[in-house]
Amino acid sequence: MSTPLISLPPDRPARLCAPEPGREIPRRLQDLGFVPGTPLVIRRRAPLGDPVEIEIRGYRLCLRLAQLDTLHVEPLDGNGATPPRGTR
């Protein structure tokens, strides 16, 4: 079950999925480590709602909401093993 990253609630661990067919993760995000299979967590939104702070590969990065549209994730449970049932 994949869900758009934009709808992932804060502090919920997830794993990056392959993008939808015909779409591609922007090259720059790939260089930053956003490749399918990578675990990530949304830490918080900025006080004004945008951008968001994402923790990935041991560091924290802020990205604007508009840039998340190619990113889809699979939420993980607490220990990052299996996806929970009935996510969205």
Place this chain on the structure above:
Amino acid sequence: MSAAPALATGPLRIALVGSPNTGKTTLFNALTGSAARVGNYPGVTVERREGALVRARRDVRILDLPGTYCLEGETPDERVVADVLAGRIAGESIPDALLVVADATTLQRGLGLVREALKRGLPTMLVVTMIDEVKARGGKLDLLRLSRVLGVHVVGVVGHRGVGLDQLRSFLESPESWPQRAKLPPADDATQRFAWVDQTCQEIAAGALAPDSRTDRIDRVLLHPFAGVAIFALVMILLFQSIFSWAVPAMDAIDGAFGALAALSHEWLPEGWVTDLVADGIIAGVGSVLIFLPQILILFTFLHFLTDVGYMARAAFVVDRVMGWVGLQGRSFVPLLSCYACAVPGIMAARTIASPRERLATILVAPFMTCSARLPVYTLLIAAFVPATPLLGPIGVQGLTMFALYLLGALTALGSAALLNSTLLRGTVSVFYMELPPYRVPTLRLLARQVWGSASAFVKRAGTIILAASIVLWVLLNFPKAAEDPSLTAEAQAQANLRASAAARLGHAIEPVIAPLGFDWKIGVGIVASLAAREVIVATLAQIYAVGDPEDFGGLRDAIVNDVNPATGERLFTLPTALSLLVFFVFALQCTSTIVVMARETGSWKWPALAFTYMLGLAYVGSLTTYHVSRALLS
């Protein structure tokens, strides 16, 4: 394993390559004994620089490069890296070896760049920085194993404490003997690269680190929707208030010292024009600017501390939305904020912005940010004309006025960006990404070094631009002289001489243009002189008053407060005049260095010409409005 390529004769050149904010410059400073600027903020280094390895047995040059996430750069600062590594910089060959720098806490990303570097086939080794933080966060890192897996030398360091540097230094002296792994196949994409990274991390059993709980705790407060914004505003207001309250004793001391020096030189040196030049030209001119050194020190201490601790990146995170409204982005924020020190490094820091459109907009509005050269002007006028009434605790009316001027500059920058965005620079917003580094406590030594680095640039300006301007002005203010009239008192004769001088004639010539702003010819001369550099106006006014009344010149502040128009008997400098002049300095682009760097960075004189005209127009209209509105309100 392939054989090491033959190394060129002459100095050995080793390039530092790594992601932003991994401590390359700290390492560079430690290896070469330099004092280049560092900060806990991604993108502090935007140009390459070279330094010799200290205490080395052969001539080894270390090249510090801007941080980059990949070796085929996108942004102007990343292209510097690509160009250096490809030997595309004129007169420079490809570096002899690569020293890849990775931050121990973000190896899962940093190793991606190691993979890229290994594809180059140059002698390569890895230095892992901040190894102390891994331990502090309950992780472990087996560097020997990492070295075996990668097939290259790996050294762990704590750059600012000097841990691991001796071993690194000895490696750097002989890249010929570094183990070389077989050149990796060049064609692969990010997915394969990070699959390799993940596998490497597994092989060395580098598990995930415990979350940085200190950073989490601090961010919960500083990035809180309400508290975060309130704290940001409070920090800024406190900064401007502290500039007033803490600097005063030191400023008075410097002022007194220069006054005494001028008096002594009048006393000791033989009477004549040389003595006058030294006392009223050089000492009064340079001294009037140097007394602001304590404030500059406080400002830079604050700015460097906030950057080093990691707060600036948070500030950019908080305001990115606002920047987005006017067509800029969070990455524009820090170049703009560095303009609080000086627009020149600020404009250069705009190189970290990937989109040419947003970069140009950032460069064009940068001079509106209140640089430290405006500080002497603001302080002089505020201290002279704004009452020191306390409002709340340490915050007073003077500090708040200062804060308002900074705010006016910043808001005008944003408004102008919005204007550019809807006229000359239409387009879509580009990708924005920025790292939020962990909070780190800077060492006192590092902080002191940085503050001194910035402050000495200010002192150097006082010794060069201000000194030269003071001498030129002194000549213009003293020649030609009026005819000697024995019936006049010494003071009246001095006034007559001043009126006859070339500078006064120039001032009177432009008076009709500036009179509507509430300025007299003296301010006019100051404004013309300040086109070279803003703080020259302070030196100019100091000289005009010192020349006009050499007998008891008791400091510039008293002189402008007490200056009266001989015809009407009214004070020349009133609150509306002071406010009008302040507003003029908020808006006008009076800085030769900024204009030159703007032309260099945009590759055309068209943009600085546009910025100069626009800002001067805004300054005129702004001052005109301020003068008349405040006069109407105060009468």
